[in-house]
Amino acid sequence: MSAANVLRVALGERSYDIVIGEGLLDRAGELLASVLPLRHAVIVTDGNLARTRHPDRLAAGLERAGISSRRIVLPAGEGSKSWPVLEGLVDDLLAHGLERRSSLVALGGGVIGDLVGFAAAIALRGIDYVQIPTTLLSQVDSAVGGKTGINSRHGKNLIGAFHQPKAVLIDTSVLDDLPVRELEAGYAEVVKYGFIKDRSFFAWLEEHGKAVLAGDASARAHAIRRSLEVKAAVVAADERETSGERALLNFGHTFGHAYEALAGYDGGLLHGQAVSIGMVDAFALSARLGHCPQDDAERAEAHLARLGLPTRITQVSNRPFPVDELLAAMGRDKKVENARLRFVLVRGIGDAFTSADVPETAVRAVLAEHG
Ligand SMILES: NC(=O)c1ccc[n+]([C@@H]2O[C@H](COP(=O)([O-])OP(=O)(O)OC[C@H]3O[C@@H](n4cnc5c(N)ncnc54)[C@H](O)[C@@H]3O)[C@@H](O)[C@H]2O)c1
Ligand SMILES: O=C(O)C(=O)C[C@@H](O)[C@H](O)[C@H](O)COP(=O)(O)O
Numbered sequence: 573m574s575a576a577n578v579l580r581v582a583l584g585e586r587s588y589d590i591v592i593g594e595g596l597l598d599r600a601g602e603l604l605a606s607v608l609p610l611r612h613a614v615i616v617t618d619g620n621l622a623r624t625r626h627p628d629r630l631a632a633g634l635e636r637a638g639i640s641s642r643r644i645v646l647p648a649g650e651g652s653k654s655w656p657v658l659e660g661l662v663d664d665l666l667a668h669g670l671e672r673r674s675s676l677v678a679l680g681g682g683v684i685g686d687l688v689g690f691a692a693a694i695a696l697r698g699i700d701y702v703q704i705p706t707t708l709l710s711q712v713d714s715a716v717g718g719k720t721g722i723n724s725r726h727g728k729n730l731i732g733a734f735h736q737p738k739a740v741l742i743d744t745s746v747l748d749d750l751p752v753r754e755l756e757a758g759y760a761e762v763v764k765y766g767f768i769k770d771r772s773f774f775a776w777l778e779e780h781g782k783a784v785l786a787g788d789a790s791a792r793a794h795a796i797r798r799s800l801e802v803k804a805a806v807v808a809a810d811e812r813e814t815s816g817e818r819a820l821l822n823f824g825h826t827f828g829h830a831y832e833a834l835a836g837y838d839g840g841l842l843h844g845q846a847v848s849i850g851m852v853d854a855f856a857l858s859a860r861l862g863h864c865p866q867d868d869a870e871r872a873e874a875h876l877a878r879l880g881l882p883t884r885i886t887q888v889s890n891r892p893f894p895v896d897e898l899l900a901a902m903g904r905d906k907k908v909e910n911a912r913l914r915f916v917l918v919r920g921i922g923d924a925f926t927s928a929d930v931p932e933t934a935v936r937a938v939l940a941e942h943g
């Protein structure tokens with residue numbers, strides 16, 4: 573077991589640590605003791621993870637520090653970010669004597685993290701929870717920042733709450749079990765940080781991205797750490813996405829969420845894949861509007877393609893994605909203000925900004941060209 577490194581998310585009284593290292597599940601009790609006051613935890617995980625050794629490792633790790641646990645296993649997949657699954661989860665918690673000082677532990681990818689975080693936000697008007705992310709996507713993105721929630725038939729993540737975790741425990745070794753397709757999808761959110769904030773990180777990824785996906789421990793550790801540094805700084809600067817800074821983390825998501833909504837949650841299109849395609853659209857839109865050099869747009873797309881990520885919706889779906897339906901879905905984006913869409917655009921790789929000054933004709937042109 574290698575030494576852990578720690579990153580602080582600075583949010584005043586809601587501040588918390590992200591602890592990163594290999595094999596940390598086995599040390600969960602020692603590392604989480606200070607945030608589990610009742611010495612008991614409810615571990616919520618999904619059916620795929622339940623078939624791995626990780627829930628047992630976590631329970632044993634907690635037990636070693638005298639912390640008992642109970643387990644709830646939910647169905648795997650995006651479909652679980654729904655009212656029925658949320659209701660079942662909260663009902664189970666209440667039926668088993670949940671108390672105000674009880675803590676939930678989300679062991680899983682972004683689906684479990686978003687859902688458990690939301691359950692924690694609303695049960696007894698808010699209890700504590702800890703994130704133990706097990707996918708690349710959740711380790712670099714969803715476990716941090718307190719965006720929790722479920723999907724609606726009206727759109728992605730439209731119901732939820734900001735509710736920060738008490739701690740985030742990242743055991744990078746669990747990624748060894750993650751299917752390659754999931755690893756690649758998570759990589760989209762890694763490269764997003766380079767696109768929006770850090771051109772030299774992007775250049776590093778061009779050189780080492782393949783090693784990250786191949787499981788090279790040192791490359792993986794650097795990619796996760798740098799991603800979290802960017803995310804933690806953005807979240808600390810704009811916790812509730814009010815100043816525009818946090819909206820930068822939504823790069824590619826206005827397009828991506830529209831693809832996900834039209835594909836149907838659990839329709840086989842992964843969030844990271846949709847974000848990859850959406851980021852290519854956002855680069856094309858930025859270039860079309862004269863903000864971004866065409867060379868940068870091409871360099872970004874080439875990298876995603878080389879790393880095995882889709883860059884066009886037609887590569888991952890045979891279904892039609894009519895431009896009017898995509899635009900209607902985009903109109904339900906949470907960044908809409910006065911019925912006007914706000915886009916995250918780039919001046920080039922590493923320099924993102926938001927703009928409401930985007931003619932619909934330009935968006936239509938990008939969608940028509942890329943569909
Ligand atoms: N809250 C946020 O800030 C935020 C950020 C990004 C994405 N998200 C959300 O995250 C979700 C996507 O998360 P995801 O990509 O982690 O998907 P996921 O949670 O569905 O996990 C992907 C798959 O991998 C399996 N799995 C998880 N860990 C595993 C492991 N270690 N070994 C083997 N299998 C494992 C899961 O069972 C699932 O089948 C989307 O709903 C997205 O909207 C939220
Ligand atoms: O943390 C954020 O802020 C993000 O936007 C991160 C995104 O990667 C993530 O997909 C998030 O859930 C999208 O947020 P939403 O507000 O558009 O639902």
Ligand SMILES: [Zn+2]
Pocket residue numbers: 713761825843847
């Ligand atoms: Zn995302």
